[in-house]
Amino acid sequence: MDESSSPLLEVSGLRKSFPGVLALRGVSLHLQKGEVLALIGENGAGKSTLMKILAGVQPADEGDFRVSGKKVSFRNVNDAMDKGIALIHQELNLCGNLDLAANVFLGREPTKAGLIDESEMRRQTEKFLSQVGLNLPVDTLAGSIPIGKQQLVEIAKALSCNARVLIMDEPTSSLSQKETETLFEVVKNLRSKGISVIYISHRLGEVKELADRVTVFRDGENAGELMQDQIDHDNMVKLMVGRELSEFYDRQVHNPGKPVLSLKDLRCPSYPQHPLSLEVSEGEIVGVAGLVGAGRTELLQTIFGVTPALGGSLEISGEAKEIRNPRAAISVGIALAPEDRKQHGLVLPMSVRENSSLPSLQRDASRGWLNENAERTVTQNAVKSMKIKTPNYEQMARFLSGGNQQKIVLGKWLAMSPKLLLLDEPTRGIDVGAKREIYKLMEKLAGEGMAILFVSSEMEEVLGMADRAYVMHEGQISGELSRDQLSEKAIMNLATGNLAAA
Amino acid sequence: MKKNVLGIFILLVAIFVITAVINPKFLNAYNMQNLIKWSSLYAVMSLGVAFVIITGGIDLSIGSVVGLVSVVLSICLKLEGMDPWSAIGITLVLSLGIGLLHGLLITKAKVQPFVVTLCGLLVYRSMGRWLTDNQSIGPMPYEEDAGYKNLEQIQGLDFLFSGKIALGSFNLPTPALFILVLSIAAAVFLRRTIWGRYLFALGNNEEGTRYSGIDTDRMKILAYVLCSLFAGIAGILFAFELDSVQPAQTGEFYELYAIAAAVLGGCSLRGGEGSVLGVVIAAAVIRLIYNSINMVGISTHLEFGILGLVILLGVIGDEFLKKAVARKQAAQKT
Amino acid sequence: MKKNVLGIFILLVAIFVITAVINPKFLNAYNMQNLIKWSSLYAVMSLGVAFVIITGGIDLSIGSVVGLVSVVLSICLKLEGMDPWSAIGITLVLSLGIGLLHGLLITKAKVQPFVVTLCGLLVYRSMGRWLTDNQSIGPMPYEEDAGYKNLEQIQGLDFLFSGKIALGSFNLPTPALFILVLSIAAAVFLRRTIWGRYLFALGNNEEGTRYSGIDTDRMKILAYVLCSLFAGIAGILFAFELDSVQPAQTGEFYELYAIAAAVLGGCSLRGGEGSVLGVVIAAAVIRLIYNSINMVGISTHLEFGILGLVILLGVIGDEFLKKAVARKQAAQKT
Amino acid sequence: GGENPSAVEKPSDTPTFAYVTNGIDPFWDLCAAGVRIAEKEFGVQCEVLMPPKGVVDQKRMMEAMLAKGVDGVAVSPIDAENQTPFLNEVGQNTILITQDADAPKSDRLVYIGTNNYKAGRALGGLVKKAIPEGGEVMIFVGRLEQLNARQRRQGVIDELLNRPMQKLDQVKFDPVDASDLKAEGSKYIVLDTRTDNFDKAKAKSNAEDSMTKYKNLKCMVGLFAYNPPACIDAIREANKQNQIKVCGFDEQDATLQAILDGNAHGTISQQPWEYGYESIKMLKSIHEGKQPDAQYFELPFLVVDRSNVEEFWAKKKEMAALGKQQ
Ligand SMILES: Nc1ncnc2c1ncn2[C@@H]1O[C@H](COP(=O)(O)OP(=O)(O)OP(=O)(O)O)[C@@H](O)[C@H]1O
Ligand SMILES: Nc1ncnc2c1ncn2[C@@H]1O[C@H](COP(=O)(O)OP(=O)(O)OP(=O)(O)O)[C@@H](O)[C@H]1O
């Protein structure tokens, strides 16, 4: 068959089921040489599953799978790599105990006389790292760098395979604006070299900027396709959720009440040289913007007592409090929906019920006895008010989509009626529908007088949701922006430490 | 819950029936009493270690704790002539203290449970030998012993911990009552109190549990304290059952039996899983295997081998059964 | 790398110096030779288990493998009169086979390493007893044995595995050469080959390693095979060193020494960490402790206890040292 | 084996016995050989049970035998003093005799065994012959909590220090950690007793360490079967054959070979097959209604040295082979 006439990659009728779940119900997809194809869909639509099949990580149950017109079947990752297909996973997959060079070349180490050729590996790694704009020594341990930078290492790793098809599954979910821009450069550069990219993202703005074509999945089936000129927000949303969504950030103006949280010269463990001061009031939604690694997560964790402060004062409703652990934080009315939902937010192998009631168990218990009625009520309230999609309360949290998992996290905290809600990247990896619901919820809670402090790396989100925002840069608060001062440019200047321009 | 213990229950019944067919004397009341007695004794330790395994930890020191506790109890009762109930109290406090020490080393000094309890295994064994100059000792005092004045009370304890209660023609060994009470308590604790829920939660995801405002360190310490306490109770039961304690030997390898029973009974060494009923049945299975080997008349040189094979096949079979059940449920859904 | 073994090295030197001060005879050549010999023997096993621990697994069967291998070797050489090199070959194949079995059960049947190797501990011990009718046996044939015809060759093996090479007035025990070769090989394997790299990688992040196109199952199997192989080599060394094998006892508890040495030498039981040099030094520390106790004249009752305390304090101290170093580096950065 | 009726259902007139040891040891398998010989000779059936881990296993094995309804039990109690109540329970249900180790306070009908104290003194005598000029002696043993081990050790010490003969049931023991024992009028010094917990590697390194520590060591005494070979190995490797003598207990091939080669002076054998044989013989005769003449049936031990080692070794092999034929 003639190579140029048939698509580089073509799948059709692909089916895949997991115990109890039919993840793909006969989807199809094709990819041309030098094309950036965006793949979008709600959480659980089957995007990652398809990509894992393409990359040889999992076998398909049935379906037709061709590369350059030739029927192929991949038994493992190496088969896929041989055909030039490389996948950057949704979850990070670096080995924290190995250095960057070792991670980039893991599984494909250059060898000399049977031994690993370290010098060659280092040389090449430097090249690939600089391509993704990462200036770190190649012998840095992967575990010692922040998530965002790890993501860039993953991309460098994929580049180093000389892939013809590069699959990126939500690559920007933990990248900051600046790193995202670097990534876009990389992707555009690849396209110009004739490399094809499959790009999965929930950030429709990115899709619009990058994609030559968009394929949409819904419930494990193809829901439609958009050519470059048809790609716009509304069209994508319509195909994804099957209906139109009204105004995304439907904000009201809040009138802040008394201050709930006020920090004075708080010192966080990683940047003790930069004392932090800020304030959040009743009914106010305050954003914290900044680049990845700016110390925003740690700020929230310090407030919540996960990493206790080294100094400074923290006041809740005007009273100085010492918070040494999450328990103390909860007892003064603080709740945190953490950045790493699976590690910190939930106990994945436990049920929706057990997760929803975990923080409130002790409050509802009498002398340590489980109060099963209260537990059921808490769960019921969470599922109802959050509109959590679950077959029943006993479903394992692991089997729910990202959006629904995040809703459980929020639900379990709302049962505690906190005064102050801390949200760390509340919509990371969450589809548009769920995102919108979370924004609505934030609105509603603020309207009821709750103080909300949220960290976000998505510019749109900060611009859209915040009444006021702090911007962080390398561990310090580089500026505070009121509603009218909020603009993309102002945030970027502060976030990159360009204080003069701000 | 129920399907979790199905596999191990089938195993129990199978070995039971096979042995009874080969040697009908297996079924006589005396043998059943002994089987119940030994199963109860080992089940106490297995239950204890289950708490720790549920949190994702391990305790290798159980056997040495059994040894040390029975040594200390014997010294207090026989040589020191201490008030018998105080002696019991001291041994329980000792085992609580050991558990607390383990818990603190694991949570505060951040030493891995395997290492802490491996060192415990060595240290407590050594202490027992040192305390007795490595001479055998038992809890029952003889005329020349200081404890002889408390003989009656000690005999009372002996009945409590290793006596038999006549139920018609069947003599129920008292350890069976202990395991009954302890396993109900353990089941209620694990399934009906918030602490039990916390143990399961932290076994599945420690960080996540801590982020939900639970003092995971304290809960882990609790698990190790319970484990050592149960080992201590087992030590008392063993001391009275055997009337004889070899400081260098008593309890040797028991941690492995206990862990094997916990695993065979459905606890996952990864943490977050486990059922009291399963563990108790599994402890009974292990004792049953020993008894069957003797009743059938197989060479004692093969005992270990058969036990090892049954545990391995039991665990594999159980896994297989669970998968089959899951597949069936999945098939029903679609 | 270097700071990882610093702590354990300090410990080695400290115990060494203290013992030498208390009893200067400790330093004489004969004692040093013995110390080197025993350290080498135990270090072989410890190195083996280090491979497994680096992948995040565990092997409890080492001691029983040592026992079984030395039994089989003795039977082949002495009773069967087999060609001596073939006999060595058979025992090595046997240990490889055991490792392969462990690896397959763990990766394919998905049984936890703790369970698989615990059952192995029981089964291989039983096999050794059964094969020999529980009689002690040694590799050296007597006149009436079938192996007597190979006596010279077997004596050659005996020299190879448990002889001494005169270096001036110092007689270097041959096991030292084995551990030298094996540890260099292990270090090169772990640090300079792709497979070593993969072992570290999968110990840290198995999924991620698999997604990088590495057959993690095969690598895990490799680790268990290497572990059993090293245990097998240790079995051969022990058989020739002891010249007699107690099927029921030879090797008992050695897995615990091996694991303790690996952990003390810097392997993390969570996987992904470990250094060959550290493990070898740690094995030497453990032997040194035993030797010191004898040299200083402490009661043997306390041996275990002292060993346990030193391991525990060693691990805690090492952790502390590492943190201090990290803190210092962090301070330098700012 | 299911087809063989005798395996499934023994004729009811065949008495069945149990022979219960105190652990797993080659010694006991040689005893089992004697049991097998006796089984044939007297037309009885006997199970040999070796408890792997001490008192617990011994108890549950005997319980299982009671449940099976055996006609008699010969046991080597691990902790005679404290096991007495249980032994009495066994004695009430079946014929109970003790062998190897006694439980004098129990209702056992008879005790068959060597006089370990006497045997220890005989061993001391061997030492005296080995180093007539006197000197320093070390004792090596697996565990000292066993009564027979303590009796043996005390016999050796008493003999070397020329103390008066003690009565078996009233032996006074030197402390376990007693070191540098000497006496007026004796040329011998008992330096120390080292235990190894049945770990032969430990036994060997104990022997090595004692050579490092004591320059003038003249004789090593090994009380458990594997101790003499461990000492012999250590001495051979240190090239001190001419300097240090070995005397031991039991009859491991390595010990006998060393006696033959002149590397060990001698050993004391309890002739284990006699234990098995005599125990079953005794059970059978009691089963037939003959009460034993005395409570103590003393088995003679045998002093094996260069003069009789070949003959003895041949006997041992013959016995082991006879036992295995079953
Ligand atoms: N290993 C697995 N076992 C069971 N179910 C699975 C497994 N992997 C995926 N699923 C299920 O398959 C479905 C598709 O999941 P997939 O991860 O492909 O979705 P996605 O489109 O990538 O979603 P997201 O946007 O949240 O990443 C979901 O219902 C998911 O729960
Ligand atoms: N556990 C830790 N140990 C050492 N350093 C850490 C740790 N956690 C965070 N840091 C460092 O602290 C700094 C702040 O990280 P943090 O995760 O708070 O940033 P962030 O702005 O929230 O970025 P992100 O968007 O990735 O969450 C980073 O330089 C990071 O490397």
Ligand SMILES: [Mg+2]
């Ligand atoms: Mg996905």
Ligand SMILES: [Mg+2]
């Ligand atoms: Mg963050």
